[in-house]
Every structure is written in C-alpha cells, then in structure tokens.
Amino acid sequence: MRAASMGFVLPALLAGQIALAQTTQPQDAPAQTTPAVEDFKPASSNQGGKPYPQVNSERRARFRIVAPGAQSVKVPEWGGITLTKGEDGAWVGTTRPLDEGFHYYRINIDGAEVPDPGSKFYFGAGRSGSAIEIPAQDEEFYTVKDVPHGQLRQSLYFSKSTNTTRRCFVYTPPDYDKDNNARYPVLYLQHGAFEDETGWGNQGRANLIMDNLIAAGKSRPFLIVMDNGGNNFAGGPRRGTPPAPGGGAGGRPRFDFSAFAKIMTEELIPFIDANFRTIADQPHRAMAGLSMGGAQTRQIALANLDKFSGIGLFSGGSIAANDPALADPAAFKQKVKVLFVSYGSKENTATAKANHEALEKLGIENTYYESPNTAHEWQTWRRSLYQFAPRLFQD
Amino acid sequence: MRAASMGFVLPALLAGQIALAQTTQPQDAPAQTTPAVEDFKPASSNQGGKPYPQVNSERRARFRIVAPGAQSVKVPEWGGITLTKGEDGAWVGTTRPLDEGFHYYRINIDGAEVPDPGSKFYFGAGRSGSAIEIPAQDEEFYTVKDVPHGQLRQSLYFSKSTNTTRRCFVYTPPDYDKDNNARYPVLYLQHGAFEDETGWGNQGRANLIMDNLIAAGKSRPFLIVMDNGGNNFAGGPRRGTPPAPGGGAGGRPRFDFSAFAKIMTEELIPFIDANFRTIADQPHRAMAGLSMGGAQTRQIALANLDKFSGIGLFSGGSIAANDPALADPAAFKQKVKVLFVSYGSKENTATAKANHEALEKLGIENTYYESPNTAHEWQTWRRSLYQFAPRLFQD
Numbered sequence: 001m002r003a004a005s006m007g008f009v010l011p012a013l014l015a016g017q018i019a020l021a022q023t024t025q026p027q028d029a030p031a032q033t034t035p036a037v038e039d040f041k042p043a044s045s046n047q048g049g050k051p052y053p054q055v056n057s058e059r060r061a062r063f064r065i066v067a068p069g070a071q072s073v074k075v076p077e078w079g080g081i082t083l084t085k086g087e088d089g090a091w092v093g094t095t096r097p098l099d100e101g102f103h104y105y106r107i108n109i110d111g112a113e114v115p116d117p118g119s120k121f122y123f124g125a126g127r128s129g130s131a132i133e134i135p136a137q138d139e140e141f142y143t144v145k146d147v148p149h150g151q152l153r154q155s156l157y158f159s160k161s162t163n164t165t166r167r168c169f170v171y172t173p174p175d176y177d178k179d180n181n182a183r184y185p186v187l188y189l190q191h192g193a194f195e196d197e198t199g200w201g202n203q204g205r206a207n208l209i210m211d212n213l214i215a216a217g218k219s220r221p222f223l224i225v226m227d228n229g230g231n232n233f234a235g236g237p238r239r240g241t242p243p244a245p246g247g248g249a250g251g252r253p254r255f256d257f258s259a260f261a262k263i264m265t266e267e268l269i270p271f272i273d274a275n276f277r278t279i280a281d282q283p284h285r286a287m288a289g290l291s292m293g294g295a296q297t298r299q300i301a302l303a304n305l306d307k308f309s310g311i312g313l314f315s316g317g318s319i320a321a322n323d324p325a326l327a328d329p330a331a332f333k334q335k336v337k338v339l340f341v342s343y344g345s346k347e348n349t350a351t352a353k354a355n356h357e358a359l360e361k362l363g364i365e366n367t368y369y370e371s372p373n374t375a376h377e378w379q380t381w382r383r384s385l386y387q388f389a390p391r392l393f394q395d
Numbered sequence: 396m397r398a399a400s401m402g403f404v405l406p407a408l409l410a411g412q413i414a415l416a417q418t419t420q421p422q423d424a425p426a427q428t429t430p431a432v433e434d435f436k437p438a439s440s441n442q443g444g445k446p447y448p449q450v451n452s453e454r455r456a457r458f459r460i461v462a463p464g465a466q467s468v469k470v471p472e473w474g475g476i477t478l479t480k481g482e483d484g485a486w487v488g489t490t491r492p493l494d495e496g497f498h499y500y501r502i503n504i505d506g507a508e509v510p511d512p513g514s515k516f517y518f519g520a521g522r523s524g525s526a527i528e529i530p531a532q533d534e535e536f537y538t539v540k541d542v543p544h545g546q547l548r549q550s551l552y553f554s555k556s557t558n559t560t561r562r563c564f565v566y567t568p569p570d571y572d573k574d575n576n577a578r579y580p581v582l583y584l585q586h587g588a589f590e591d592e593t594g595w596g597n598q599g600r601a602n603l604i605m606d607n608l609i610a611a612g613k614s615r616p617f618l619i620v621m622d623n624g625g626n627n628f629a630g631g632p633r634r635g636t637p638p639a640p641g642g643g644a645g646g647r648p649r650f651d652f653s654a655f656a657k658i659m660t661e662e663l664i665p666f667i668d669a670n671f672r673t674i675a676d677q678p679h680r681a682m683a684g685l686s687m688g689g690a691q692t693r694q695i696a697l698a699n700l701d702k703f704s705g706i707g708l709f710s711g712g713s714i715a716a717n718d719p720a721l722a723d724p725a726a727f728k729q730k731v732k733v734l735f736v737s738y739g740s741k742e743n744t745a746t747a748k749a750n751h752e753a754l755e756k757l758g759i760e761n762t763y764y765e766s767p768n769t770a771h772e773w774q775t776w777r778r779s780l781y782q783f784a785p786r787l788f789q790d
Binding site: 047065066068069071072073127128129144145153156158177201207 | 547
C-alpha cells in the first residue's frame with residue numbers, strides 16, 4: 001500500500017490559502033461574543049458513539065477534551081479557540097457560528113498538536129486528522145439514502161515511472177455489475193494539496209453525490225478515478241506558494257506536475273482502460289480537481305486535449321483568454337465539450353469571473369459556478385461536483 | 396455511511412483478554428533495562444514522511460511527541476512507557492523488544508488520551524487510533540508485491556432489520572473482472588470486539604495476503620466479505636466479559652449475536668449473492684473470524700450448517716466434543732469440510748488443543764494452528780488467514 005509521501009512540517013505552510021486544499025476561515029468575528037444556544041448535538045463526523053465535538057443550531061462547534069493535568073488546551077483554527085477547564089478535568093470551548101460543511105481542525109494540548117479523539121480522521125493538511133461536519137441546508141445531495149449504491153473500489157497498480165505500487169479509488173456506478181456489456185465514460189478527479197486519494201471518497205462524498213444524482217436521473221452514470229496527485233512543487237515555486245489564480249500564463253510561476261502527468265497519461269489511464277469497462281476515447285474522458293488538483297487538471301488536460309473532453313477546475317484557477325491553449329478557439333471548442341470553473345463565494349473570485357466572460361466573448365461556452373457562503377473548503381467542492389457531473393458526457 | 400456504534404468508554408473493558416480483539420502484551424519485562432541498539436527507523440505504519448514512532452533491530456519502539464508545555468507524557472501500553480522531556484520540548488520514550496506484528500497504542504498527554512499524530516490510524520479498541528508495525532521474519536506474505544492485485548470494494552446495502560444503510564468491504568480476486576462468466580466461493584470474515592469492517596483490510600491486510608497466496612498458486616481465488624459484526628453483548632454476559640474459550644457449552648455464558656446472525660443470513664448473504672458472481676451454495680461458502688468474530692462464527696455457522704461448509708475460529712474459541720452440533724458426528728462431517736482453530740502461542744491454548752484432539756478421536760478432521768511467539772494480536776490472525784485460506788473450497 002503506497003502512503004502519501006509528505007515529509008515536511010505543515011504549520012509554516014498553512015498561510016497560503018489557494019495552495020492548500022482547505023484553510024481556516026477568515027477571522028471575521030471574535031470567538032463567541034454572545035452566549036450560544038444550548039441545543040448542541042454530537043457532530044455527524046464523530047466516531048460512533050463519541051459525544052464530542054458537538055454542533056448547535058447556530059452552526060457553532062463545541063469541543064471537549066478530558067485532560068486533567070493539562071495547563072493549556074486550544075483549537076488553533078477559527079482564530080484560536082481557548083478551552084476552559086472544568087472541575088471534572090475536562091476542557092471545553094465553543095466557536096462562533098461556522099460556515100456550512102466540513103472543516104479540518106486540531107487540538108493543541110500543552111504544545112502538542114494532536115487529532116481530537118472524538119472525531120473520525122480524514123487525510124488533509126498533510127496529516128490524518130480530525131474534522132467537523134456542520135450541517136448544511138442543502139446536505140441532502142451528499143447524504144446516504146436508500147437508493148442503489150455504487151462501489152468505491154481500492155485498486156492497486158504498479159507504476160514503472162516511480163517503481164512503486166500505487167493506490168487509487170474507483171467509483172463504479174450502481175448498475176456497473178448488472179450488464180457486463182455496458183461500457184462507461186470516466187472522470188479523473190483530483191484532491192488538493194496536502195490531501196490524498198482518499199479525500200474525494202471520505203470528505204468529498206463523491207460516491208454518495210453520484211449515487212443520488214444517478215438515482216434522480218440527473219447524471220449519466222460514469223466511473224470516477226481518484227488517484228494520488230502528490231504534492232510535487234519541485235521545479236515550480238517554493239513549497240506552499242499558491243498557484244497564480246488565472247493560471248500560469250504571462251510568466252507567472254507554475255507548479256511542476258510533470259511526474260504526475262506522466263503517471264496519469266502513461267500509467268493510470270491505460271490501467272483503468274485495461275481493467276474497467278470504459279469507453280476509452282477522448283469524448284468519454286474528463287478531468288477535474290480541487291485547488292492544487294484544479295491546477296493539475298488545467299495543466300494536464302490542456303496539454304492532452306486528445307485525451308480529455310471535459311475540464312473542471314474547483315477553486316483551482318481558470319483559463320485566461322490569452323492562454324496558448326486558446327490560440328485557435330475553433331479547435332479548442334471542437335475538443336473541449338465541458339469547461340467548468342467554480343469557487344466559493346468567500347474566495348477571491350474576480351479573475352475567474354473575468355476569465356469566464358472573456359471566454360464567452362471568444363465564443364467558448366463555459367460555466368462559472370459560485371458556491372454560496374463557502375470558502376476554500378470541501379462544501380464548495382462537493383457542490384462543484386454536484387453541478388459539474390450532470391454536464392458531462394452528454395453525447 | 397454507517398459508523399460502528401460503540402458508545403461506551405473503553406479503559407474499564409481493557410482487562411478481558413479474549414473479549415477484546417487486541418490487548419497489550421503480558422508485562423514480562425520492565426521497560427528497557429539495557430540500552431537500545433541505536434538503529435531506529437520510522438515505522439512502516441507511520442503517516443507518510445512522519446519520522447516517529449520508530450522501530451529498531453531489536454523490535455523496540457521509540458515514541459517522540461513535541462509537547463513543550465506538558466507535565467507528563469506516557470504510552471499506557473506495554474506496562475506503561477514514561478516519556479522524558481528533552482531540551483527541545485520533545486518527549487521521548489523507548490519500549491522493551493516487542494512481539495512481531497501490529498500493536499495498537501495511545502499517547503497520554505497530561506491525562507488526555509489521544510492518538511499519536513505520527514501513526515496512521517486504525518479502528519480498534521473502540522476508537523480510531525494509532526498503532527505500530529513491528530517487522531516480522533515472515534512479513535513477506537502480507538507485503539505489497541508486484542503481483543496481480545484484487546480490489547477491496549466498499550459496498551453499501553440497506554438493512555431492513557436495522558433500518559440503516561450498512562457498509563461492508565468485499566475483496567474480489569485479481570481475475571474477477573477478466574471473465575464475466577466465472578463464479579467464486581465466498582468467505583465471510585469477521586473482525587474482533589471493538590473493531591469494525593475496516594479491520595481485516597487495514598490492519599489484517601487480507602487483500603494482500605490473498606493476492607500473494609493466489610499469485611503463488613497456493614489458494615483458490617474466492618471473495619472475502621467483511622461486514623460490521625457490532626459489539627452486541629445484550630442478552631449475554633455483561634459488556635466485556637470474555638466468551639468462554641471452548642464455547643458456550645456446559646452452561647457457560649454466551650454472547651448474544653442474534654441481531655448480527657439475522658443480518659448475516661437474511662440480508663448480507665442475499666445481498667452478496669445478488670450483486671457479486673458467487674457460487675451461492677453451502678459447499679462454496681465459509682465463515683471465519685477473530686476473537687469475538689470467532690465466537691460469532693462458531694455460533695452463526697454451527698446454527699446454519701446448511702449455509703456454511705468452512706469454519707475458521709482465530710483466537711475465538713474452539714468446539715468441544717460434547718457440543719450439541721456434534722451430536723451426530725457423521726452428519727457434521729458431511730457438512731463441514733474445513734474446521735480450523737488457531738491461537739497465538741502466547742495465548743491460553745490448552746482448551747483448543749484438547750478440543751482438537753477430542754474431535755480427531757471422534758473422526759472429525761480439523762486443524763489446530765498455533766502462531767509462534769504471538770499473543771492475542773493481529774499477527775496471529777494474519778497468519779491464521781494465511782494458513783486457513785489454502786484449505787478452503789478444495790472441491
């Protein structure tokens with residue numbers, strides 16, 4: 001089993017909002033200025049039966065850690081939540097109302113940064129750690145329902161270029177095993193920086209989003225392949241420098257994703273086409289990703305338009321009208337059937353919007369989607385997949 | 396996604412060795428009486444790039460936690476390892492030589508019990524937590540090799556009896572998708588108490604064990620279904636009471652696995668047979684489990700010999716000659732083609748050995764396997780699967 005290789009310390013990198021798959025929310029209010037409504041319940045992201053952390057109807061989170069001998073217990077996120085010790089030896093702290101969706105967080109006990117033992121653990125920010133799910137008004141699209149379910153398949157394959165056995169996850173739609181003659185399009189879907197191939201299945205809920213879309217007749221059934229895009233900044237800017245929003249055009253720094261591009265085009269795609277019943281051609285293959293995964297999609301898909309007809313950039317840049325890939329707009333239009341760019345409304349969206357309009361003026365149909373009231377976080381990307389998937393493979 | 400429901404605190408339960416899937420090793424030596432050999436390397440069970448915990452050539456583990464403000468840092472396992480603070484604010488502690496294989500452990504920082512942030516996390520002892528892999532002389536049988544790999548498929552199904560969507564994992568062998576006419580036998584394989592359906596894939600490495608066995612021509616390819624057996628002690632003895640080794644015969648207390656038995660026989664088996672290419676008959680269906688999963692296997696398989704022809708009990712009891720299921724030895728022999736019982740050599744094995752011999756005398760062929768130098772831990776169970784699988788489905 002190949003583990004993600006991320007041998008560096010994170011805190012120094014946590015400043016770059018775009019480069020990281022998820023960051024803390026802007027500190028737009030001090031932690032809890034008014035008393036919280038006392039209707040807290042265990043978060044749905046908790047380990048089974050664990051009573052804390054909790055969430056209330058205002059979307060505040062409350063943390064509780066038993067640490068009778070500790071001098072200081074904090075949650076560094078959301079501007080820093082200082083927990084207070086009770087007579088029972090438990091430390092408790094409450095946040096201000098948080099954004100809807102999924103947020104990574106840590107506990108700091110006397111200087112030790114550890115996961116909250118009440119939470120399930122998710123790989124993000126370069127570590128397996130705790131997170132809290134804040135209920136969202138639109139959460140139904142990613143919840144488990146009694147509909148036909150696809151499978152999430154852990155698949156191992158040998159990669160010559162890296163001389164390792166690599167792991168990917170493949171979502172197969174509910175009917176995949178019903179008709180052995182049916183073949184399916186494929187979406188290659190990438191995580192963000194400091195995340196790994198488990199992100200879209202665990203925190204992204206890609207399988208549940210697709211199950212629900214397919215059951216509602218809103219999306220064509222297709223495969224989703226989730227591989228490990230690494231965090232390879234070699235040859236690009238220094239570690240943690242955000243990609244230029246708008247892409248690498250105009251001499252701005254670029255990430256170097258060449259090693260992953262080679263894996264994707266020469267190893268992963270052939271492995272998937274050989275081992276799953278795919279429709280193995282350009283019109284039935286798409287690539288998308290979030291944050292760094294969007295930057296990878298932009299770079300790899302534009303350089304391989306003979307392989308991909310759908311492109312999705314979720315909080316991961318957009319395509320400028322002067323991009324070399326658009327030198328021949330007619331040729332681009334013929335190859336790219338779906339071009340989708342999204343951001344959370346709390347992100348810096350000006351460049352993406354301007355690029356969207358510039359491309360429209362060029363006659364290049366493209367979609368700009370903005371997730372309401374969310375930042376550079378998973379709720380933006382869950383919604384992006386939900387918006388993107390129905391547009392794919394409409395031939 | 397259904398999470399394991401285990402809403403109780405564990406420490407009070409950690410005393411019962413058989414009832415828990417894994418316990419600490421007997422305190423047969425004080426922690427580090429002689430200096431350790433200084434050839435420590437990061438454990439293979441670490442998160443990618445994390446330098447600690449480490450293991451040396453003597454099979455000692457060394458832990459290191461940065462906690463500059465802490466008063467006390469301990470690892471409660473192995474009799475209790477007290478870490479010492481260095482000038483850099485990091486606490487370090489080293490164990491005595493440990494058994495080969497996989498061991499759960501925790502970190503206690505000023506009274507807070509948390510996972511070691513350097514380790515990957517595994518669900519066991521009622522929580523997702525840290526563990527350390529100690530290299531074993533025979534580890535090759537469960538390592539990743541460049542052989543054809545099967546898939547580990549997360550499958551969701553609706554359970555009427557519990558009105559929930561449940562999750563199971565299904566191992567499909569390497570050639571499963573190559574020939575759509577081929578059908579396969581099925582092994583239902585259960586985790587231990589306070590573990591869940593992820594155990595056999597993550598810490599047990601069942602998929603890698605099978606990939607390697609099949610590549611070597613040592614096992615027939617078959618499916619393995621890993622579901623959540625819960626921790627339902629209702630109606631049985633109080634929580635945490637170990638099952639009587641040797642079974643429930645003779646008025647000794649029994650666990651009540653009736654809810655899981657219903658799921659297994661009325662919901663899970665029909666779901667698997669409807670959605671995978673199984674050979675859906677008694678000769679091609681087996682059940683096995685470790686610890687509590689062995690007790691479940693014993694109870695469910697013996698009560699359903701029309702459904703199972705193979706039985707594997709790994710550190711989970713054995714079958715006494717006076718068991719009601721053996722009232723007609725000839726009928727039992729006709730139905731049960733493989734009966735396999737195993738323990739670690741450091742467990743209490745007397746009853747299992749005596750039962751093995753008593754059954755032989757009854758003319759009932761059965762295998763007793765003892766894992767050398769291991770206790771009630773995963774290395775015993777990995778080896779048990781490796782020994783058990785080649786015996787199955789030899790028709």
